[in-house]
Amino acid sequence: MSYRILVVEDDPAICRGVEMNLQLEGFETLVAVDGRQALELLGERLDLVILDIMLPHVNGFEIVERLRRRKDDVPIILLSAKADEEDIVRGLDLGADDYVTKPFRLAELLARVKAHLRRRPSSTEARFGDVVIDFDERKAVRDGELVELTPKELDLLEFMWEKEGRALTRDTILQAVWGNGYFGTDRTVDNFINRLRRKLDTPAEPRHFVTVRGVGYRFVSEGE
DSSP states (O other), X not given: OOOEEEEEOSOHHHHHHHHHHHHHTTOEEEEESSHHHHHHHTTSOOSEEEEEXXXXXXXXXXHHHHHHHTTOOOOEEEEESOOOHHHHHHHHHHTOOEEEESSOOHHHHHHHHXXXXXXXXXXXXXXXXXXXXXXXXXXXXXXXXXXXXXXXHHHHHHHHHHTTTOOEEHHHHIIIIIOTTOOOOHHHHHHHHHHHHHHHSOTTSOSSEEEETTTEEEEOSSOO
């Protein structure tokens, strides 16, 4: 079964370029040129949505909000002509998984698409670099040596592993790992990410716990 991707873009040249390149990679595509068409197609079986923000009739933010309100967890990559931090953070907070600013390179977009479509095995074991994590046993091993992680470090690691490839805001991480009743600051997340980098990554040039400037962090198992 091939992956089915919905492309929502009102610029004909961009839409056609993205659609053709996805098809060349073997993906099945659906296309919507405005927000209303997109909403009509959201009832289809979809594996990923590439979504422009500035659309006629219904904008991309509202589409993301509607999808997440109905508990649809299909990956969403936002396209934006604006690189404003406020717009990027808003989209991610609403539930988008990633963003790409225009103009963009098709090779980068395709790489992000493939990363989000990568299916994770049902095993509770995580492997990246020279690290093996057993979430059931709550233990970490790096290069054959046991690594001591605190319960909260393991919680953070498990959350980021489950959200691999997504650009996560600090607020999103705080709410998911520490809960709504926690009144910490962004520094809490920064400090814990730095701990994981020291124990499981390369602090000087992180390959797995990657900073997303102006947003937060992204975890990648294969390294960036």
